[in-house]
Amino acid sequence: MxxxxxxxxxxxxxxxxxxxxxxxxxxxxxxxECFALGHKLLVAGNGGSAADSEHIVGELMKGFVKRRRxxxxxxxxxxxxxxxxxxxxxxxxxGGLPAIALTGxxxxxxxxxxxxxxxxxxxxxxxxxxxxxxxxxxxxxxxxAANVHYAxxxxxxxxxxxxxxxxxxxGKLGKNADxxxxxxxxxxYKIQELHLPVYHTxxxxxxxxxx
Numbered sequence: 001m002x003x004x005x006x007x008x009x010x011x012x013x014x015x016x017x018x019x020x021x022x023x024x025x026x027x028x029x030x031x032x033e034c035f036a037l038g039h040k041l042l043v044a045g046n047g048g049s050a051a052d053s054e055h056i057v058g059e060l061m062k063g064f065v066k067r068r069r070x071x072x073x074x075x076x077x078x079x080x081x082x083x084x085x086x087x088x089x090x091x092x093x094x095g096g097l098p099a100i101a102l103t104g105x106x107x108x109x110x111x112x113x114x115x116x117x118x119x120x121x122x123x124x125x126x127x128x129x130x131x132x133x134x135x136x137x138x139x140x141x142x143x144x145a146a147n148v149h150y151a152x153x154x155x156x157x158x159x160x161x162x163x164x165x166x167x168x169x170x171g172k173l174g175k176n177a178d179x180x181x182x183x184x185x186x187x188x189y190k191i192q193e194l195h196l197p198v199y200h201t202x203x204x205x206x207x208x209x210x211x
Contacts, residue, residue, distance in 0.1 A: 003028060003205050010201045017194060019184055024198060026179040027163045028205050034135045034161070035210060040098040042129055044122045044151055045139030045165075048192045050103040052139050052165075052199065059203040061096040068095035068211045095211055100129060102151070122151035132159030140164075141191040143171020143182070152176050165198065167191030 001009075007025055011018045034041060041060070043053040062068070070078075070090045078086030102125045109121045116124075126136055136155035138148040143166040152162050152173065164170070164177030167185050174180040183194040 001208065003209070006201050006205045006208070010197055014194065014197050016184055017198065020181050020198070023179055023181045024201060027181055028202055030135055030161045030163060030179055031202065031206055032209055034133065035097050035206065037133055039131070039133040039135070040100065040129075041135045041137060042100050042102055042126055042155075042160075043137045043139070044102040044125075044148060046145055046147065048188075049139035049141065049145075049165075049195075050101075052192070052195055053101040053103050053137075055196075056137070056199050056203065057099045057101045059200070060099040060206065063094045063211075064203050064207050066207055066211050068207075070095070097206060097210060102126070102129075119147045120150050122147050123154040126151045126154040126158065126160070130155055130158045130160050134158070134160045135163060136160050137163040137165060138173050138177070139166070139195065140171065140173050141167045141188045141195075143168065143173035143175075145173075148173060149176075165195055167194070 003025065007021050011021050031041065043056050045053050070093050075090035078089045080086065102122050112121050112124050130136065136151060138152055140148045143164065149172050155162050162177045164173035164180040166173045166180065167183045170180055170182040174182050181198055183191055183198065185191045185194060
């Protein structure tokens with residue numbers, strides 16, 4: 001399917017998401033450019049949105065609905081290093097789109113929380129990992145999570161694009177994101193229920209394009 005067909009399928013299945021179709025396409029274009037130029041995605045949120053961050057990375061860094069086989073030239077290079085191990089790697093590894101969930105580094109996070117300021121943990125990781133051309137995706141149901149906002153400021157100062165996945169009126173995240181997907185719900189759990197099909201659609205679109 002082409003890109004717009006994925007968005008149409010999303011809005012057909014979830015009519016509530018009809019108003020965010022254009023912003024989903026805008027986020028996709030930002031991510032497509034990021035990965036095409038060899039850059040990476042950083043993702044962060046809190047609570048259920050932290051779990052969503054990990055979920056997104058899981059869909060991007062390995063096959064989602066496609067097998068994503070290792071290219072033949074890379075397979076040959078692996079086998080040239082070690083014929084047995086290289087053959088197994090070539091058969092089992094899958095193409096990935098480089099993405100990091102900032103939620104999964106407890107040593108760094110707890111050290112920075114204890115030594116400096118817990119609200120700045122995501123911003124510290126954006127500052128350390130982020131480079132111009134990378135993308136930061138902040139997930140906040142209210143759009144006002146302080147730690148996500150600090151990360152947005154750090155990202156934009158680095159020359160990174162920002163995608164916001166939020167709800168309600170979008171909050172600070174909706175105002176500061178280059179692409180803000182503000183799902184039309186007010187309650188946290190209902191917002192989260194609509195975030196999942198949105199980011200699944202983005203992952204499907206990216207996989208279709210790159211693999």
